[in-house]
Amino acid sequence: MNRVRVARTIERIAFTILGLACLTAMLPPVIFVYIIVAEGMERLSLTFVTSPPTMGMTAGGVLPAIIGTVYLILGTIVIALPLGILCAIYLTEYAPKGPLTRLIDIAIMNMAGVPSIVYGLFGMGLFVLALGFSQSVIAGALTLAALILPIIITSSVEAFRAVPQSFRWASLSLGASKLQTIRRVVLPNAISGIVTGAVLGIGRAAGETAAILFTVAAFFLPVTRNIFTEPMATLGGQVMALPTHLYFIATQVPGADRSIMWATALVLLLVVLVFTIPASVYRTVIRARKKW
């Protein structure tokens, strides 16, 4: 057999193995999602998402957890988005090309790699204890904001860098100041990238468990305050949250109904995916398209 034929056969075998590897790698999460949807549909209903858990959390719904997660998301975004955008503005428009800037980049990369439980400890040490907020929405939101800050900064930096320099020069040449240029030219053109980053950050915050276990999560708190009528009380108090609720009923409530667990997992998955799928798809579309 000649060498070329051997090489071609080996290539065909190798490519098949590679394809199988790729399939094996991507199939499990997809199968998991399918199982959650299939099993969770049984319990999922309007009543499930609008009523609180009952009978020691072995029955009922997940309403307080949903509300709690919504509050946390709102608080987190309100804190992280402005801070992240301002930081990105500094990095792209003002930062000199020196070792200090390099240090900032390293810091951002490392923030992204810190385990979420360590963020939980940090949040507990600083917000809950040292600043005296005790376990509360504000402590949880601050902790989650720190956790998603790298995501916001990185997406915003990418968005700002995608704005062509010629836009800035044109604005400056018309007599605008740097800040005016940023405010009226750079920011508006970067908004889509920034929003994508924010949405991905929300998805991350919504699914985060370890960071909120000791900073805000309540085991069982069926009545949630209304943040619009009692903002200070809500912010200063605990809430339930979807990810921690799933953890509690899956591991710490004896006699919990399996179908409730599946439905809770499904609700959590839907909440997260409703943010991350559109953002990811949009990001891929934008990156593939030629700009300007």
Add this chain to the structure above:
Amino acid sequence: MNTKVIARPRTLAEKIVESIVERVITLAGFAAIAILALILLFLLRDGLPFLREYSFARALGGINWYPISFPPVFGMLPLILGSVVVTAGALALAVPLGVASAIFIAEVAPGWSRSIFKTVIEVLATIPSVVYGFIGLATLAPLISRLPGVVSGQTALLGSVILAIMALPTIISISEDVMYSIPNTYRTASLAMGATRWQTIHRVVVPAARPGILAATMLAMGRVVGETMAVLMVTGNAASIPKLQNLLLLQSVRTLTATIAQEMGEVVFGSPHYHALFMIGLILFLITFAINLAADVVLRRIGGGR
């Protein structure tokens, strides 16, 4: 951008506002460094007191973790080994599978499919870890418990499998990016000399991508070491040293991360146990910091060296 800005003359109000805003922006720029420093600070603040009453060597090498006995024994070795075993198992599964998948996406699959793969992988990476933990608990644990000699399905093996599934998107995504960015001239030169595509891949592309793949592995390792909820729900949480004779992976283990999550809820503020948990947090922070720093160095070197 550092071109000299010559704007129209500013009014006093504008001068004041602009200077304040620019100062705020500069402050925000250092937010990341500040927060990272604060994290380290608070870990030290609540973790170092542990060393007042317990020597570091005894903690690292101690083989018994009895935090609530009297007096408490804080041997972290079983926890460290738990993390090591689960991480090693996860990487052993995820790295070959992930790199092979990345090769497939970057070199074998048709070009139009690349963005579909990337999007799917990016979305799969956002599934919360508590969901993975729950699924592992609900579906895979019973399967493992059917194996002979295994009492409960909550084992290190399950932890490794679930963590591997969670780490795969990171490995695939970064490795694929690295391979995609290898200049096409490498490939065309190899093909021009008569090599098949596969020969080109495994003799030219992959070796050229090796530092990047290493970096991807390190980042994935950092993520796996720091993972909490999935391992908490799935590894059984027995704080004992996994023994080779008991089929290493089929035992219940506890990781460093799960220990903190599990015990922090019941700890008395200011007690040695409390400080011990913060000490573990400090160790975790330093480990992941070192791993991420190393990965960053590797990534920068391949970025500039071509």
